[in-house]
Amino acid sequence: MAEEVKSLNFIEHIIEEDLRGGFDKNNLRFRFPPEPNGYLHIGHASSICLNFGLGLDYQSPVNLRFDDTNPEKEEREFVDAIKRDVEWLGFEWDKECYASDYFQQLYDWAVILIKQGKAYVDSQDAATIAQQKGTPTTPGSDSPFRNRSVEENLELFEKMKNGEFQAGEHVLRAKIDMAHQNMLMRDPIMYRIMHKEHHRTGNDWCIYPMYDWTHGESDYIEQVSHSFCTLEFAMHRELYDWFLDQVYDTNKVRPKQREFARRNLSHTVVSKRKLLRLVQEGVVTGWDDPRMPTISGLRRRGYTPESIRNFADTIGIAKRENLIDVSLLEFCAREHLNKIAPRVMAVLDPIKVVITNYPEGQIEELEAENNPEEDPLTYRKVPFSREIYIEREDFREEANRKFFRLKLGGEVRLKNAYIIKAESVVKDEDGHITEVHCTYDPLSRSGSGTPESTRKVKGTLHWVSVAKAVPVEVRLYDRLFSVAEPEEDKEKDFMDFINPESLKVTTAYAEPSLKNAQPEERYQFQRLGYFCVDRDSTEEKIVFNKTVGLRDSWAKIENKS
Ligand code: ATP
Numbered sequence: 001m002a003e004e005v006k007s008l009n010f011i012e013h014i015i016e017e018d019l020r021g022g023f024d025k026n027n028l029r030f031r032f033p034p035e036p037n038g039y040l041h042i043g044h045a046s047s048i049c050l051n052f053g054l055g056l057d058y059q060s061p062v063n064l065r066f067d068d069t070n071p072e073k074e075e076r077e078f079v080d081a082i083k084r085d086v087e088w089l090g091f092e093w094d095k096e097c098y099a100s101d102y103f104q105q106l107y108d109w110a111v112i113l114i115k116q117g118k119a120y121v122d123s124q125d126a127a128t129i130a131q132q133k134g135t136p137t138t139p140g141s142d143s144p145f146r147n148r149s150v151e152e153n154l155e156l157f158e159k160m161k162n163g164e165f166q167a168g169e170h171v172l173r174a175k176i177d178m179a180h181q182n183m184l185m186r187d188p189i190m191y192r193i194m195h196k197e198h199h200r201t202g203n204d205w206c207i208y209p210m211y212d213w214t215h216g217e218s219d220y221i222e223q224v225s226h227s228f229c230t231l232e233f234a235m236h237r238e239l240y241d242w243f244l245d246q247v248y249d250t251n252k253v254r255p256k257q258r259e260f261a262r263r264n265l266s267h268t269v270v271s272k273r274k275l276l277r278l279v280q281e282g283v284v285t286g287w288d289d290p291r292m293p294t295i296s297g298l299r300r301r302g303y304t305p306e307s308i309r310n311f312a313d314t315i316g317i318a319k320r321e322n323l324i325d326v327s328l329l330e331f332c333a334r335e336h337l338n339k340i341a342p343r344v345m346a347v348l349d350p351i352k353v354v355i356t357n358y359p360e361g362q363i364e365e366l367e368a369e370n371n372p373e374e375d376p377l378t379y380r381k382v383p384f385s386r387e388i389y390i391e392r393e394d395f396r397e398e399a400n401r402k403f404f405r406l407k408l409g410g411e412v413r414l415k416n417a418y419i420i421k422a423e424s425v426v427k428d429e430d431g432h433i434t435e436v437h438c439t440y441d442p443l444s445r446s447g448s449g450t451p452e453s454t455r456k457v458k459g460t461l462h463w464v465s466v467a468k469a470v471p472v473e474v475r476l477y478d479r480l481f482s483v484a485e486p487e488e489d490k491e492k493d494f495m496d497f498i499n500p501e502s503l504k505v506t507t508a509y510a511e512p513s514l515k516n517a518q519p520e521e522r523y524q525f526q527r528l529g530y531f532c533v534d535r536d537s538t539e540e541k542i543v544f545n546k547t548v549g550l551r552d553s554w555a556k557i558e559n560k561s
């Protein structure tokens with residue numbers, strides 16, 4: 001861990017060094033640049049927290065820029081979802097920008113490059129172009145169109161723009177070096193023809209700039225000072241620099257690109273393309289399915305923005321890729337939820353307890369603490385009655401001395417209530433227990449001030465009154481993938497590792513204070529875990545998603561090592 005926290009500084013070091021070298025602090029500007037072709041996931045959260053975190057540290061503007069160069073895969077829905085997620089995470093952008101706003105500027109620059117003999121129209125098909133690229137160890141070969149005259153290039157490029165050609169007939173390529181060591185420098189494609197409507201520019205354009213041509217120039221147009229991206233773009237840096245050299249005005253800020261490692265999370269996939277498959281193939285109900293590692297999925301699951309930010313801070317920024325155990329994310333959720341989630345009682349798998357010496361028809365409203373972490377403490381009422389539900393697994397007819405829950409002849413305390421003793425059981429024809437008959441100690445009520453009220457018994461159970469219980473739907477989740485690294489086995493498809501039991505739906509019985517629970521409210525069901533009200537809830541039925549259990553498996557992992 002320590003090494004990772006330290007390495008957060010490597011990005012800050014770069015900035016500090018630039019400031020020491022005379023870079024004007026007022027010219028610092030950052031950006032988060034998503035392609036609107038899917039929903040943001042937990043990996044993006046790292047990048048968001050890095051860029052917006054720097055903005056807060058240095059009091060510098062941070063742009064939200066959509067790199068929307070591919071109308072085939074991009075949609076308005078994704079733009080909206082991305083904005084919603086960044087906001088929900090708690091960040092404010094300075095400008096909302098779109099690479100598509102720079103299409104004209106990029107086109108004009110492309111024309112300049114053509115005039116300077118640095119770009120040309122190639123009229124070969126994609127396969128031929130790819131084939132001429134060569135390999136990392138063998139140089140590529142020149143296109144027969146590489147030496148077209150400037151006039152011919154200008155004319156063709158304009159016709160491309162005017163829609164006079166079909167997709168694939170021509171492309172515009174930068175004229176760099178077909179033998180360059182860096183394959184990306186071997187005359188990369190700058191424009192392709194696509195007769196597709198764009199979510200913002202409509203049908204204004206039928207040629208679209210490639211991501212590589214657009215990305216670095218967009219940073220420059222926005223005067224972003226430090227452009228941070230993931231390691232797979234390290235090789236692209238040379239190309240972005242070449243493109244920048246062609247347009248750079250020395251009076252302006254020249255963006256500096258530096259790379260950090262992608263964040264990968266165990267038991268899931270963090271790639272929009274793969275997440276899209278999960279959605280399209282119906283493995284999940286949508287991008288915000290609570291099993292998804294998307295920001296909106298985590299939100300629906302019950303994660304707080306604080307816990308996600310804390311997770312991103314904890315793992316920090318690294319130079320090399322590694323796999324982060326999902327239990328660390330769960331640890332962060334638990335840590336925050338423990339502070340903020342009101343405690344309530346609900347029973348997931350009920351067995352009925354009848355308290356035979358408690359008056360029939362009587363209901364007592366007992367005082368229950370909402371959250372021991374709160375200051376000052378607040379209380380609510382929970383109804384107690386002769387018949388209650390407890391968890392089936394909290395009762396055994398016979399058990400050894402280590403079983404501190406309820407067994408025949410044994411005593412337990414009911415949380416916020418009385419001590420009860422199990423006397424007998426009622427069974428159906430198949431021998432299944434249907435009721436546990438108990439007696440209670442009327443003097444033992446918690447908080448009543450009697451000596452019995454503080455009498456110590458080994459176990460404390462949660463419970464709900466049968467008469468007052470509110471049936472609710474509870475969705476219990478397990479890992480979406482049954483292995484830690486579903487992408488690791490290159491022979492197999494990651495979809496082969498889907499956990500078929502990642503969702504279980506059950507009816508639980510909750511205390512009546514939850515009757516009006518609203519979507520996104522988070523609770524601790526005592527002894528069970530953290531739960532969040534789902535947006536599928538209706539007047540008739542409240543639906544809860546289980547966020548995480550109470551047990552801290554991360555701490556256990558840490559202790560072991
Ligand atoms: P994906 O592979 O999921 O499609 P992407 O890199 O294509 O991701 P972009 O929308 O281009 O997604 O990403 C926006 C920013 O977030 C980029 O700067 C990218 O480097 C960064 N980013 C994407 N995935 C991760 C990740 N797993 N960890 C950290 N940063 C990431």
Ligand code: MG
Pocket residue numbers: 035
């Ligand atoms: Mg990308």
